[in-house]
Amino acid sequence: MSERTTSMDAAVKDRLSGGRATAxxxxxxxxxxxxSGLVKSFAGPNGPIRAVRGVDVSIAAGETVALLGPNxxxxxxxxxxxxxxxxxxAGTVTVFGRSPSDAVAQGAVGAMLQTGALIKDxxxxxxxxxxxxxxxxxxxxxxxxxxxxASEFAGQRTNKLSGGQTQRVRSAVxxxxxxxxxxxxxxxxxxxxxxxxxxxxxxxxxxxxxKTVLFATHYLxxxxxxxxxxxxxxxxxxxxxxPTNEIKAMVGTRxxxxxxxxxxxxxxxxxxxxGGVERRGEAVALSCTDSDAAIRALLAxxxxxxxxxxxxxxxxxxxxxxxGDGAGGTGGP
Amino acid sequence: MNPLVYTxxxxxxxxxxxxxxxxxxxxxxxxxFTIAGPQRDNHNFGGTGxxxxxxxxxxxxxxxxxxxxxxxxxxxxxxxxxxxxxxxRITPLSPRNYFRAKVxxxxxxxxxxxxxxxxxxxxxGVSLTAGEWLQMxxxxxxxxxxxxxxxxxxxxxxxxxxxxxxxxxxxxxxxxLGGTWFPIASHGFLHDVAQLLxxxxxxxxSHVALGGHAWPARGWIVIAVWTIVLSRLSxxxxxxxxxxV
Numbered sequence: 001m002s003e004r005t006t007s008m009d010a011a012v013k014d015r016l017s018g019g020r021a022t023a024x025x026x027x028x029x030x031x032x033x034x035x036s037g038l039v040k041s042f043a044g045p046n047g048p049i050r051a052v053r054g055v056d057v058s059i060a061a062g063e064t065v066a067l068l069g070p071n072x073x074x075x076x077x078x079x080x081x082x083x084x085x086x087x088x089x090a091g092t093v094t095v096f097g098r099s100p101s102d103a104v105a106q107g108a109v110g111a112m113l114q115t116g117a118l119i120k121d122x123x124x125x126x127x128x129x130x131x132x133x134x135x136x137x138x139x140x141x142x143x144x145x146x147x148x149x150a151s152e153f154a155g156q157r158t159n160k161l162s163g164g165q166t167q168r169v170r171s172a173v174x175x176x177x178x179x180x181x182x183x184x185x186x187x188x189x190x191x192x193x194x195x196x197x198x199x200x201x202x203x204x205x206x207x208x209x210x211k212t213v214l215f216a217t218h219y220l221x222x223x224x225x226x227x228x229x230x231x232x233x234x235x236x237x238x239x240x241x242x243p244t245n246e247i248k249a250m251v252g253t254r255x256x257x258x259x260x261x262x263x264x265x266x267x268x269x270x271x272x273x274x275g276g277v278e279r280r281g282e283a284v285a286l287s288c289t290d291s292d293a294a295i296r297a298l299l300a301x302x303x304x305x306x307x308x309x310x311x312x313x314x315x316x317x318x319x320x321x322x323x324g325d326g327a328g329g330t331g332g333p
Numbered sequence: 334m335n336p337l338v339y340t341x342x343x344x345x346x347x348x349x350x351x352x353x354x355x356x357x358x359x360x361x362x363x364x365x366f367t368i369a370g371p372q373r374d375n376h377n378f379g380g381t382g383x384x385x386x387x388x389x390x391x392x393x394x395x396x397x398x399x400x401x402x403x404x405x406x407x408x409x410x411x412x413x414x415x416x417x418x419x420x421x422r423i424t425p426l427s428p429r430n431y432f433r434a435k436v437x438x439x440x441x442x443x444x445x446x447x448x449x450x451x452x453x454x455x456x457x458g459v460s461l462t463a464g465e466w467l468q469m470x471x472x473x474x475x476x477x478x479x480x481x482x483x484x485x486x487x488x489x490x491x492x493x494x495x496x497x498x499x500x501x502x503x504x505x506x507x508x509x510l511g512g513t514w515f516p517i518a519s520h521g522f523l524h525d526v527a528q529l530l531x532x533x534x535x536x537x538x539s540h541v542a543l544g545g546h547a548w549p550a551r552g553w554i555v556i557a558v559w560t561i562v563l564s565r566l567s568x569x570x571x572x573x574x575x576x577x578v
Contacts, residue, residue, distance in 0.1 A: 083423050085575040107425045115577060116416030121346040133338035134424040173420065 031061035037091035053236035066223030069233035110179030135177040184215035254291035361397030390454035391539030392513040401442035402480035409488025472538035479559035486567035507532035
């Protein structure tokens with residue numbers, strides 16, 4: 001997990017220079033996506049599994065929102081209800097003032113679902129053309145293939161593609177309709193670093209056109225880099241909702257561990273970027289709000305520090321702290 | 334928005350799946366030549382007064398077309414298994430256009446299968462008038478409507494693993510009780526059961542074209558009832574089938 005985080009960080013940073021997509025102004029009160037009071041349970045072997053236990057989210061047109069949470073938090077179930085693929089047990093969903101199925105029927109929604117392969121016996125270009133033909137105002141197929149990095153293998157049959165190529169085609173399928181709302185359910189799970197880079201560059205360009213994007217992820221870094229706002233889910237509930245930098249400060253702590261004898265606790269706590277200090281014998285653990293600043297300051301002030309380790313607190317851990325319970329969190333399938 | 338593009342690519346996909354295509358068309362042909370070949374000079378098959386090649390051409394035409402109709406269900410089941418069904422559900426593709434594409438692909442395979450068997454029949458000396466060919470084909474196409482709905486229904490209910498045995502068993506049973514392999518006695522329990530099956534009327538469709546009489550009212554009613562029931566079932570299965578498989 002921490003290795004993955006580090007490589008993601010590197011990939012993410014050079015894109016930050018591109019600046020974040022600015023949200024388009026909301027087009028009146030109707031131009032929102034409203035999930036209110038959503039509840040959904042599934043039958044399980046040991047009684048009902050309460051996948052979603054009361055979700056309220058309101059998203060303005062043009063926002064890019066990350067739905068952040070560990071596996072089993074209820075993200076996919078929430079997304080299925082947003083797309084009209086699943087009927088909620090209670091609560092309502094409106095997409096720009098319409099029901100999900102109306103929004104889908106009018107071609108306002110594009111999505112890349114978490115699981116999904118492509119059908120066989122068509123070329124990539126034919127498949128994307130077929131999907132485009134179902135929409136009232138699709139984008140140019142060639143342009144979308146170009147944009148998603150699929151044009152170099154557009155003539156190949158879909159069953160001859162690598163995993164990364166398949167993901168590119170899936171993103172082309174989601175984008176070709178030029179939807180108002182784009183929903184991505186853990187889209188980069190099967191992508192390599194290069195694929196992620198291209199994918200997010202494409203999605204950022206799409207969002208910059210005033211489109212609304214909602215993506216589920218369990219990578220805090222993705223939420224931080226690409227979303228204006230993050231909604232945190234755990235155990236089927238929303239545990240935090242706010243600008244990504246605030247959310248990051250809440251859950252994005254890293255811990256620096258080092259062996260450092262004879263330094264006062266208070267002195268360490270005063271270092272920039274350090275939120276809390278724990279000492280056990282000669283070992284210290286600094287929980288940091290900004291680990292980069294903290295490690296620089298630590299080494300500058302105490303060059304004797306050794307055995308240094310920096311670790312990201314897992315989202316799971318952060319969520320457990322936020323929700324204040326470790327109990328019974330069974331999520332959706 | 335042009336729903337015909339979707340249908341066109343569905344047809345293209347079916348034609349390109351070479352293994353599916355050759356097996357669907359080839360198997361009834363092999364059966365026909367194996368069974369009817371040695372009996373090509375039997376002009377009074379089972380006392381029916383019908384030449385054996387004609388009887389088997391007709392029987393296998395119903396077998397081949399039923400297989401073709403139901404195999405569309407197998408294709409649906411595998412699309413569902415990879416999550417494609419859910420991807421389609423978030424497009425504006427209407428159920429009506431979806432069903433149309435599926436039914437047309439099934440009929441395309443059925444028609445190709447029929448054509449292949451007619452040619453095979455002709456090669457064993459089957460000769461009918463143009464009117465007979467047409468009437469027989471027309472009635473069979475009507476008799477296949479419930480099978481198209483059955484294919485879609487099974488496709489949305491079953492997984493790729495379970496649809497194989499379901500189809501194999503279903504087709505064997507329908508073919509057996511419909512009179513594909515041997516003539517159904519003209520009275521008795523088996524006859525009564527057979528008359529309630531669409532496959533019986535498929536086989537009868539071709540008998541009718543052999544100078545017999547058109548389907549009696551009972552035939553039309555049986556086909557209509559099966560069509561209504563199975564279309565309802567398949568529409569309901571399609572509506573409910575939005576979950577992860």
